[in-house]
Amino acid sequence: MRFKEKVIHSFFFLNGVLVVIILLGIFALLVFTSIPAFKEIRLSQFFFSGIWNPDAYVKPAYGIVSMLVSTFLITFGSLVIAIPLGIGTAAYLSDLASPRVREIAKPIVEILAGIPSVVIGFLGIVVVGPVIAKIFGLHNGLNALNGSVLLAIMALPTIISLSEDALKSVPKSFEQASLALGATHWQTLIKVKIPAAFSGIIAACMLGMGRAVGETMTVLMATGCAPAMPQSFLDSVRTFSSTIAIELGEVPYNTTHYYALFAVGLVLFIITFMINMASDIILHQYRKVTK
Amino acid sequence: MNIKYIKANLGFGLLRLCALIVGVIIFAILYDIASKGVGKITWEFLFSMPKNGMTEGGIFPAIIGTIFVTAITALLAIPLGMGCAIYLNEYANDNIITRLIRMSIRNLSGVPSIVYGLFGVVLFVQAMRLGTSVISSGFTLGLMTLPWTVTASEEALKNVPNSYRQGALALGATKWQAIRTNVLPYAVGGMLTGTILGLARAAGETAPILFTGVAFYLPFLPKSLSSQFMALPYHLYIMSTQHHSINQVRPIAYGTALVLVVLVFVMNLFAVILRYRLRKFKRD
Numbered sequence: 032m033r034f035k036e037k038v039i040h041s042f043f044f045l046n047g048v049l050v051v052i053i054l055l056g057i058f059a060l061l062v063f064t065s066i067p068a069f070k071e072i073r074l075s076q077f078f079f080s081g082i083w084n085p086d087a088y089v090k091p092a093y094g095i096v097s098m099l100v101s102t103f104l105i106t107f108g109s110l111v112i113a114i115p116l117g118i119g120t121a122a123y124l125s126d127l128a129s130p131r132v133r134e135i136a137k138p139i140v141e142i143l144a145g146i147p148s149v150v151i152g153f154l155g156i157v158v159v160g161p162v163i164a165k166i167f168g169l170h171n172g173l174n175a176l177n178g179s180v181l182l183a184i185m186a187l188p189t190i191i192s193l194s195e196d197a198l199k200s201v202p203k204s205f206e207q208a209s210l211a212l213g214a215t216h217w218q219t220l221i222k223v224k225i226p227a228a229f230s231g232i233i234a235a236c237m238l239g240m241g242r243a244v245g246e247t248m249t250v251l252m253a254t255g256c257a258p259a260m261p262q263s264f265l266d267s268v269r270t271f272s273s274t275i276a277i278e279l280g281e282v283p284y285n286t287t288h289y290y291a292l293f294a295v296g297l298v299l300f301i302i303t304f305m306i307n308m309a310s311d312i313i314l315h316q317y318r319k320v321t322k
Numbered sequence: 323m324n325i326k327y328i329k330a331n332l333g334f335g336l337l338r339l340c341a342l343i344v345g346v347i348i349f350a351i352l353y354d355i356a357s358k359g360v361g362k363i364t365w366e367f368l369f370s371m372p373k374n375g376m377t378e379g380g381i382f383p384a385i386i387g388t389i390f391v392t393a394i395t396a397l398l399a400i401p402l403g404m405g406c407a408i409y410l411n412e413y414a415n416d417n418i419i420t421r422l423i424r425m426s427i428r429n430l431s432g433v434p435s436i437v438y439g440l441f442g443v444v445l446f447v448q449a450m451r452l453g454t455s456v457i458s459s460g461f462t463l464g465l466m467t468l469p470w471t472v473t474a475s476e477e478a479l480k481n482v483p484n485s486y487r488q489g490a491l492a493l494g495a496t497k498w499q500a501i502r503t504n505v506l507p508y509a510v511g512g513m514l515t516g517t518i519l520g521l522a523r524a525a526g527e528t529a530p531i532l533f534t535g536v537a538f539y540l541p542f543l544p545k546s547l548s549s550q551f552m553a554l555p556y557h558l559y560i561m562s563t564q565h566h567s568i569n570q571v572r573p574i575a576y577g578t579a580l581v582l583v584v585l586v587f588v589m590n591l592f593a594v595i596l597r598y599r600l601r602k603f604k605r606d
Binding site (some may be wrong): 035036039040042043044046047048049050051053054056057060061064115116117118119120122123124126127128136138139140141142143145146147148149150151152153154156157158184187191215216217218220221238241242244245246247248251252272275276279280284292293296299300303304306307308311 | 326327330331336338343355406409412413423425426427430436441465469497498525526527556558559579582583587
């Protein structure tokens, strides 16, 4: 009996530890598959050159700077759109909406979260693209702006629901104290509730940012994917994720180009890992404070 | 009227506007896909093979492929996810290993889907020699779904009152007997609900399957675990970007998008109904 219990315990323990192994495994596989790439590519070229041209016949170039700039350009654009909209909606849901509206709004936001990224990317091509092309008089609307709009839409559910949670977990007494002192509901929201929920809101925005940095399909479909340094939001861009998605299907296994794509994946993994860790730490601190 | 009330009204108006914009975006997305896709939905579209270089015919193999690969995803993600949740909620003490496990789960859920794709290529396609196949894709998606299933399952376990466990233990049951007879029966519905939501997301993913087994065009259904397959999200991707006559196949792309959205929506609805019925059951 004792023995059987011990076996069951160890079984579940191993099952739990498996998750850690998977995370370490992903990291280790990316590292080991990236290393051979640097037999032929100089590290300085990889990290500081803006030219990515692995197919060049004479002198292939593997620089990731243009991808880094592209990725952060559209991420920045998406956050500029999504953060005010998301926080505004969260504040509306937590402070203004009637319980009935809130009941309806929650599943609707969940529906948005559930729409597959490839569908959002498709709408980027058929709806958002032509609109952008018309407004700015461009030949086509597949550019960084389009990607930013789509990523903003995809980041909205995360930002809305987590910010709403943060606003809701502000103790009622804060609000009551502020109102008792003669502040309006608006002043209470801006000067008391949002500052009190601030780290929760920041964590929500960072999680949304992590999603945007790693998102593949929408960016692949709607940004045009020209492998060059973008000059403005109306330029076509090519992010880390879309470079991998475009090229990995075409390269033979175990070539320098193949290994280089894993190195790109490793960079992407490390960036999203750091963003997630940061939001995790902020959220943790914030929980401690409110407790 | 005081200036601070004018400010308040303006501010609240702005918040209403934000919510309205978000609502309009969601409505516009659903309306566009539904209105332009619905005309394409016929029995023939749903249950026949693509024809003439995919300019005509249906999407039957893509539907079957998506269901097939999601089933394999479930096979991997459900037991592992539930097991991990049982460990975390029932067995684990608050020590460094437990914290490490929790940290890993949170980080895994933030790993970009394309990185799971790279992992799948090296581990399943190459190292385990499964090739580009429906099983490689299913396993890759399964790993991606795992953190969501763990989180959802743990939430369900937390909802079981502690007195249930203590009651069983007080009567002399062992830990596992208490879990099996007094915890799992009450938690399993909630666990399934969360898992279905995770699977719905997996069904709509494209990046992890791009290099692990999905095929551009196959005029037949996947025969075994080692065959390649067509899938709805990838089909939508090629129909809107890679096809040789993109404008001609646009209606097919809209039809595919609608089928995909409805599939994901139905899975979500199923999970919500399950949750609702379980809640009622608990109250009785």
